[in-house]
Amino acid sequence: MKPEPFCDETAEELYEHAPCGYLTTLPDGLVVRVNKTFLSMLGRKQEDILSKCRFQDLLSIGGRIYSETHLMPLLRMQGFVREVALELRCGTGGKLPVLVNIEEKRDSDGAPICNRITVFDATDRRKYERELLEARRKAEAMAAELSQLNATLEERIEREVAERLQAEEALRQSQKLEALGQLTGGVAHDFNNLLQALSGCLHMIEKKAANEQIGPLLQAGRHAVERGAKLTRQLLVFARRQALRPEALDVRDSLLGMSNLLGHAMRQGVKFETALEPDLWPVKVDATQLEVALLNLTVNARDAMPQGGRIVLKARNLSFSSPEGPEKLLGDFVEISVADEGTGMSPEVLDRVFEPFFTTKEVGKGTGLGLSQVYGFARQSQGGIRIESAVGVGTTVSILMPRTAERPAAIAETVLPDNIRGGTVLLLEDDPVVSAVTVSALESFGFVVTHAMTAEEALAALNSCASFDLLLADVIVPGSKNGLDIAREARRMKPNLSVILVSGYNEAITGMSDLEEFTFLEKPYRLEKLVKAICEAIGEKAQPQE
Amino acid sequence: MDVLARNNVKVFGSGSRAMVFAHGYGCDQTMWRFVAPAFAETHRIVLFDHVGCGASDLEAYDAEKYGTLSGYAEDVLEICAALDITDGIFVGHSVSAMIGILAANKDRTRFSDLVLVGPSPCYVNKDGYIGGFAQEDIDDLLETLDDNYLGWSSAIAPVIMGNADRPELAQELTNSFCRTDPEISKHFAHVTFRADNRADLQNVTARTLVLQCSEDVIAPYDVGEYVHRMIPRSRFVMMNATGHCPNLSAPEETITAIRSFLMDQAAETRGET
Structure with a gap:
């Protein structure tokens, strides 16, 4: 029977070609026997190693130190070492990671005779270790990032x-x-x-x-x-119920126009400075209210500096791409700020500054309505207000006003007629005192007045045979329709009818788009002013007939 | 703090003079198992582990204190104080030879004799001095140690990925001697191989024996000879033993050399010549 191929394997063949390096060294490490696997692992020749070098000499420098300090003492003490990671120097100059087992062979007295060493190629293991180390570093980095x-x-x-x-x-x-x-x-x-x-x-x-x-x-x-x-x-x-007349205006023109006014507000020891950004956008606000607001801020700034100081008025363009501040302002704004170097305000005072009648000024020196006006004006103008203050440092109040695409137009002066010819007036006014005074006054000027208390009464009068030169109507009146409705109705019925609307409570007319077609007077009006307005209105209508 | 527990101090033997044995980097007091008992009949033997090694209290390890060899020298003096040692014999192997010199210089009452086994005041070649290693060799060693590519730590993958509660596990499995905490061991290596204590040699006043091995890779002949040259009143003995650990590889020769030195010193003390 033919023997199996593996049966001819000899001990010599097993030694030389075992799947691991195998060496025998003397106790001091001198190599006395080495197998072919080891030589091929290292790419070295037997004649260069055998009886010529010690096992330690084949190690990398680090491995040699480690071997001397750890491996050899341990081997001597316990007689073996297992799975020690080391690096061998290859014939080509490179390093080979290996795992080494060493068994010390001793004589009967326990004295060492030789060391038997097996060497396993640990290249893949080292690679795996590198990957693990890298993974650990990444994990640590991620943990750090997470924290x-x-x-x-x-x-x-x-x-x-x-x-x-x-x-x-x-x-x-x-x-x-x-x-x-x-x-x-x-x-x-x-x-x-x-x-x-x-x-x-x-x-x-x-x-x-x-x-x-x-x-x-x-x-x-x-x-x-x-x-x-x-x-x-x-x-x-x-209260934001004042009927504003927003108009497109140039902030600089407004400031120039009120320079005299602001100058009067100054006193000795107070220096007034302005810093205006060039190319300020036009804004759409009520010009008068703006003036009042700025005057209020300037007076406040002045009063905050009893020892004198500097007031700086600044104007600049600002754009908010995301909602800004408590008013959630969005878009383009012009900011006017008035800064003083005065006493400043505590947080408790700051908390209340916009409340009407809240004032820190002495009795008789302030109404407590200044900042309330500024607040109301800013909010009603779809703008915002900012206040910064620190005790002992000063206060800066800024008004943000929305930019307008409209071009600022000059306001035409109206020339009033001076002759009073009288006429017929339909008065729509619900307040008994106001109506009584008005009727009486108009009559004294030669006007014939019909008084209506409600919208219905006014409509009835308009539908009657009576003919009126002018309708004088309060916008807010009891009944199903307001003064403006009546005015429109009257105009429709009698296109030549002159109309003057009055109101002191103007929330209702804010935003009424066709208000411009009627003359409007704010209450309380001076009677002369009313009469002049009536004369003018009637005159305008009468003129084409002359 | 219990110094004796911290450094796992073992005391045995009888004699008026104390012999303190200090182990080097990489091992613990078991290094002296073949040598120390030989002196037990005539001396009070003191063995200990440096903090971070062997069975010392790992909790006591303070990276700042042990960031220089002086930290270890302080411990030696504390042990001396705890055991009331004066005029003792300090036997230090490898890096502990320098630790002993630092301790003896700091408190000259503790040791009147130093036995330095494979000493090296500086492992790196510099300024014309031959320490045995180029700077890049030491850097290579420390880097490989840092990455756990040497020794046992890397042999078990879980050690790399964690196992923080029992990092010594890997060693316990195969080794019953010279257990060290891997992290502390790395730090100790940095401190040892970057130390430069050449300037301390000339200040040694204790009688000194330098034991030099043949073919010692860690502390070559030139280094031992330098130590001998720099320390006044030192004796130099060239041993037949090879390697860096004659206390293990050639205990008899080591014992004989030490004993001979001590006998001569005793005679000198008695006034004989």
């Missing part, structure tokens, strides 16, 4: 919470101001009617009283009424 993210997350949450709290605070503040606005608007409306009545009464007294001595008293009374009217206008601005 960084976590840290940032906490920070972001903190920031988010702070912003949320700030927004809630702003909302609370705006709700408070809104409530105050409603209250203020209502009070101002009623107060306005009282002033109107008072104004009319004063006029009648002047007309009828023969005593020349009451002249100064009347004058004083009229001043008081005017001041009261101004106060209610400011209240209405804060």
Whole structure:
């Protein structure tokens, strides 16, 4: 029978071609026997190694040190070492990662005779170890990144919470101001009617009283009424019920135009500076209210610096690509700011500055309506207001006004006629005092007045045979229609009819697009002003007939 | 703090003079198992493990303190204080030879004799000094150690990926001697192979024996000879033993050399010549 091929394997063949390197060394490491597998692993020749070098000499420098400090002591003590990772130097100069087992052969006295060493090629293992090390480094880097993210997350949450709290605070503040606005608007409306009545009464007294001595008293009374009217206008601005006449204007022209006014507000020791960005965009706001607002801010700045200092008025263009501030402003704005170097305000004071009648000024020195007016003006103009203040450093208040695409136009001066020829007037006014005074006054000028208390009464009068030269109507009247509706109706029925609308509570007419076709007077009006307006209106209609 | 527990101090033998045996980098007090007992009849034998090695208290390891060999020397002096050792004999192997010199220089009352086995004050060749290694050789060693490519650490993959609670596991499996914490061992290697204590040699006042092995890769002949030259009153003995650890490979020769040195010193102390 033919022997199996593996049966001719000899011990010699097994030694030389075993799947691992195999060496025998003397106790000091001198190589005395080596198999072919080891030689081929290292690419070395037997004659270069055998009895010529020690096993340690075949190791890399690091491996040699490690071997001397760790391996050999251990081998001597326990008689073996297992699976030690080392590096051998190849004949070609490279390094071969290997795993080494060493067994010490001892004589009967325990003295070492030789070492038997097996060497396994650990190239793939080393590669795997490298991958593991790399994976560990990546894992560590990712863990570090994750912890960084976590840290940032906490920070972001903190920031988010702070912003949320700030927004809630702003909302609370705006709700408070809104409530105050409603209250203020209502009070101002009623107060306005009282002033109107008072104004009319004063006029009648002047007309009828023969005593020349009451002249100064009347004058004083009229001043008081005017001041009261101004106060209610400011209240209405804060309440955002003032009918604004927004127009496209150039902020610089406005500032130039009010330079005198601002100059008057100054006093010795206060330096006034302006810094205007070139090419400021035009804005669409009420020119008068803007002037009042700027005057308020300037006066406040001045009063904040009793020891004198610098007031800087700045204007610049600003664009918000994402909603900004409590008003969530978006788009293009022109910012006008007034900065002082004054006493500044504490957070508690800052919290309340926009409230009407809140003032830190001495009794009699401020109404507490200045910043309320600014606030109301800014908000009603679809703009915003910013205030920064630090005690001892100063305060900066900024108004943000929306940019307009319209070109600013010059305002035409109106020339009023001076002759009063009388005429027929239909008065639509629900307030008994105002209507009584007005009717009386107009009659004294030679006008024939028909008084209607409600829209229905006015329509009835218009439908009657009576003919009117002019309709004088309060916009806000009881009934199914308002004064403007009546005015339109009247115009439709009688196209030549002159119309003057009046209102002191102007929320309703804000945004009425066709208001321009009618003459409008704000309440409380001075009677002369009303008469002039009536004459003008009638005259215009009468002129083509002449 | 219990210094004796921290450094796993073992004391045995009888005699008026203490012999403190200090192991080198890579092992622990078991290094002296063939040598120390030979002196137990005549001396009080003190064995210990450096912190981070053997059965020392790993919790006591402080990378800053042990960032220089002086930290280890402090421990030696603390052990001396705890055991009330004066005029003792310090036997230091490899890096511990330098640790012993630092300790003896700092407190000259503790050791009157130093036995330096395979000492090297500086392993790197520099300024014309032959330390035995080029800087890149040492860098290569430290890098390979850092990556766990040498020894046992890398032989078990889980060690690389974690197993932080029992990093010594890999060694326990196959080795019953010279266990070291791999991370501390790496640091010890950095401290050892980057040390340069040449300037301390000339300040040694203790009587000193330099034991030099043949064909010692770690501390070659030139280095041992340099140490002998720089230390006043030192004796140089060239051994037949090869390698870096004669205390293991040639304990008898080592014992004889030390004993001969101590006898001569004793005679000198007695006034004989």
